[in-house]
Amino acid sequence: MTQLRIGVTGATGRVGGRVARSLVSAGRDVRLLVRDASRVPGLEGPGRVDVAVCEYRDGGASRRALDGLDVVLMVSGAEAEDRVDEHRTFVDAAAAAGVGHLVYTSFAGASATSTFTLGRDHWATEQHVRASGVAHHTFLRDNLYADFVPFLAGEDGVIRGPAGEGRMAGVAIADVADVATAVLLDPDAHRDATYVLTGPEAFTLAEAAAVASRVTGRTLRYEPETLEEAYASRARYGAPDWQVEAWVSTYTAIAAGEMARVSDDVARVTGRPARSLEDVLTPAG
Structure with a gap:
């Protein structure tokens, strides 16, 4: 049987890089689509790159x-x-090139009315993929990355934001990559599927701070902000309005419950349980 010709974007990043390594280790030939060839990681395995x-x-x-x-x-x-617009250009190029199946990393709350403003971007991209002429797709709707919880805190160890007591079912970057790898290895089994990728439980930011403190040894805590406080505390960065809206709406989406859904799609696709926040933050032994 002829081997599928697989392409991976983002191969210099954490998701695409792990996917590329896994595919090459599995003996699959891979084309890495990158912006900077000098940053391509060394990949070991029987697969060609x-x-x-x-x-x-x-x-x-x-x-x-x-x-x-x-x-x-x-x-x-x-x-x-x-x-x-960048996504649409790339999707159109894929259709013109005759790519038969696109696997897109989207967002767990993607919709036209997502509280998280970038969730609307992901929805628009999904809609364009559906209409593009690419025959098949798989959408990986990732929750927020659990790996980034410690980085939500400032230098003082405080996570600040208007998330209230809302919960997020944060997903491990490694789990997203492993699901993507499984789909690329057998795309026909995942034609036109949409998977919601989460961890095994949803937690508040206060609970996340407690777990991170215990596992990493750095004391973290969560301090709720009002909307007014959230915008004021981020104004000092001098970021454009759309970026500030994205930052703040990450927290308001949590408060609205839009990131609380727990899915078993990681386990169903990979055949093993999703990693917990503690799993993600525990240093490799």
């Missing part, structure tokens, strides 16, 4: 990089005001 340079915003370069591929992991682009 070739590298193509492109940016999502460059339709021509993307079309050439995608040529001949059957299935492609499209890791969502870096946060930007025009990210949806």
Whole structure:
């Protein structure tokens, strides 16, 4: 049987990099689509690797990089005001190149009315994929990354935001990558599926801070903010309005309960339980 031709974007990042390593270790040939060839990681295994340079915003370069591929992991682009336009350009290039299956890392609360403003971007991208002419898709709707919990805290160890007592079912980056790998290895089994990727439980930010404190040894705590306080505390960064809205709405989406759903999709796709927050934050032995 002819081996599927697999493409992986974001191979210099944490999701795409883990996926690329897993595929090569499994003996699969992979094309890495990257912005900077000098940052491509060394990959060991029986699978072969070739590298193509492109940016999502460059339709021509993307079309050439995608040529001949059957299935492609499209890791969502870096946060930007025009990210949806960049995504659309890349998706159109995939359709023009004859890619048969796109695997897109979306967001667990993706909808046209998501409280989290970037969730609306992911919804718009999903809709464009559906309408693009690419025959099949798989959407990986990731919750917030559990790995980033310690980084929500400032230098004083305080996580501040208007999340109230809301809960989030944070997912391990490794679990997202492992699900993506499983889909790329057998895309026909996941045609036109949408998976909600979460950890095994939903936790408040106060509970997350307690777990992180116990596991990492750094004392963290959560301090709720009002909306007014949240905007004021972030004003000092001088970020554009859309970025500040994204930061603040991360917390208000938690408060609204839009990140609380716990799914068993990680276990169903990978065949093993999702990693807990404690699993994620415990140093590898």
